[in-house]
Amino acid sequence: MIEAQKEAYGDGLDQEYLHPYMWVCKPHYYEAGYNFYNFPYAFGLLFAKGLYAEYLKRGESFVEEYDKLLSVTGKLKVAEVTKIMNIDINSVDFWRGSLSIIEEDIEKFLELSLKR
Numbered sequence: 001m002i003e004a005q006k007e008a009y010g011d012g013l014d015q016e017y018l019h020p021y022m023w024v025c026k027p028h029y030y031e032a033g034y035n036f037y038n039f040p041y042a043f044g045l046l047f048a049k050g051l052y053a054e055y056l057k058r059g060e061s062f063v064e065e066y067d068k069l070l071s072v073t074g075k076l077k078v079a080e081v082t083k084i085m086n087i088d089i090n091s092v093d094f095w096r097g098s099l100s101i102i103e104e105d106i107e108k109f110l111e112l113s114l115k116r
Contacts, residue, residue: 046098047078047089053097054087 005018019025028034055062065085072081082089089095 046095046102049101050087050089050094050098053101054085054094 001020001022002018005013005022006015028037031037051066055066058065062085068084069081072084079089087094
């Protein structure tokens with residue numbers, strides 16, 4: 001575990017704080033009874049990637065609309081928030097856009113890892 005942490009964090013983490021049993025300290029990651037625990041993280045990632053896909057399509061016009069979206073987050077339901085930008089998160093296409101960005105990220109990672 002220590003070696004994995006050194007490789008992952010490099011100089012970004014004080015060596016004094018590396019923990020040989022970190023995986024044991026986080027059992028909620030692996031507990032089937034907490035299956036909803038990671039949902040906000042997964043949703044947030046896919047939502048952010050979907051917004052990025054929209055940005056790539058719309059370009060600079062996205063930025064102004066995005067500021068409006070940010071101004072109402074926490075005040076409305078997520079589907080209502082996205083309607084401000086004419087995005088329908090109930091649409092399969094929105095989520096496919098998210099997944100296509102992730103697919104590109106994976107392909108870049110694989111390409112870079114083969115150069116190593």
